[in-house]
Amino acid sequence: MAGINLLPTELLPSAGLLKTAKLLKSVLTVGFGIFVVALLGLVGFFAVNALSLRTSTARQEELKNSIKSFEQTEQGLVLVKDRLAKVKEVEGKDSAQNEIDALSNLFGQVPPGVSLSEAVVSKEELDATFVVGDSSVLGQFMAGIIGTEGFTKIDLLSFSFNPNLGYLVSLGFSSK
C-alpha cells in the first residue's frame, strides 16, 4: 500500500537536500567499507609482525643455546684478546730494547783491534766506550760508526789517549 504523506509540500525537504543526504549516505557506506578493509589490513599486518617477532625470538633462543655450547671457546677468545691488549700496552712502553739491538749491531761491526770497554744501556740512549789499539784502525772504526743506521744522533762524549791501551772513544747513541 502506498504511503500517504499529509504534510504540506512546503514542509518537505527540498530535492537538493535529499540528493545531498543520499550522497552523504553513499560516502558513509564507502567510508565504512574503507575503514573495515583498512582495519582488517592493520590486523593482518599486526599478525604478520607478531609472527615475525616470534620467529626471531625463537631463532635467538636457538642461537643463545648454540653460543652457550661454545662457552669455553668464548672464554679463550676473551682471554686471548685481553692478553693481546696487555701485550700491546707493554710493547708500547719505553724500554732499552732498541738500544740493546743497537749495541748488538754495533758489536758485530767493530773491526779487529777495537774492543768494547764499557756500555751503559738505558731507555733514552746507549753510551759506549771503545778502546782502539792504534790510529790506523781509528779511521776505519769511526767510518763504521758514522755509517751505522738506526740512530738519530751520535755524540762524541770523550776522546782520550792512553799510551798503555790506545785511544779511548766514548760515544752516545740516541735513537729517539
Place this chain on the structure above:
Amino acid sequence: MAIDTKKMLPPAIQVFIVPIILLIILGILTGLAIRIGFSRIGAQRDDIAAARRDENTLSQKESVLRDVQGTVPTYVNTVAASIPEKNPALSMISQLRTLALTNGIILENIKIGSAVPGEGLFNVDITFGLEGTPVQVVSYLNSIKNLAPISTVEKAKVNQSALGTRADVTVRVYYSAFPQKLPSLTEAVRELTDEERTTLNRLSALSLPAFTDLEAQPAGVRENPFD
C-alpha cells in the same frame, strides 16, 4: 505513549541526522584505529628491529666462535704465559737461568723488586749480574726479548776487564689478573684482526717456561710411625 523526538524535528534536518551520527561514529572509530593501531604497530616494529639486531649479533657471534673454536685453545697457553695472571718473577728467573746455561754464561746476584701496580698491569723488576765473554753477554742481552713472560730491559751496564765482561741488568716483567666474566650474551664478538694474529705468531715463537707437574705421592704404610 512514546514521543518520537525525531519526528518533531524539521524534515530538512531529519534527513541528515542519521548520516551525521554515522559520520561522527566513523570519525571516532578512524581516530581510535589510527591512534591505537599505529602506536601498537610502531612499538611492534621497534621490537622487531631490536630482535633482528640481536639475532644478527648472535648469529655473527656464533659464526665467529664456530670459526675460532679450533685455533683459540692453542693460543691460550701462549698468551697466558706471555702475560701471566700471577707474579712471574720466579718463572722469569728460571727462564733467565735456562738462557744463561744455553749461552754458557754465569748468572748471579739475582734480586726481585716489589710488585708495582699499574692500571690493570702490574710489574716487577728483576736485577741480576752476568759474567762471560763480550759476545756471550751481548748475545744474552739480545735474547731476553725471546723469553716468555714478556719483559722489557730497563737498563744494562756492561764493563770489560781483564777477568772478562760483566753486566748488571734490570729486567721488568709484567702480570695482570685474568678477565673475570664473559661479555653479555648479546654483545658482539669480533674476530682476531690481522695485527692480533701477527702478534700471536710472534708470541708463539717465544720460549715458554717449562713447568713440571708433580704427582701426588700415594700414602704408604710406615713400619715405624716415629721414624
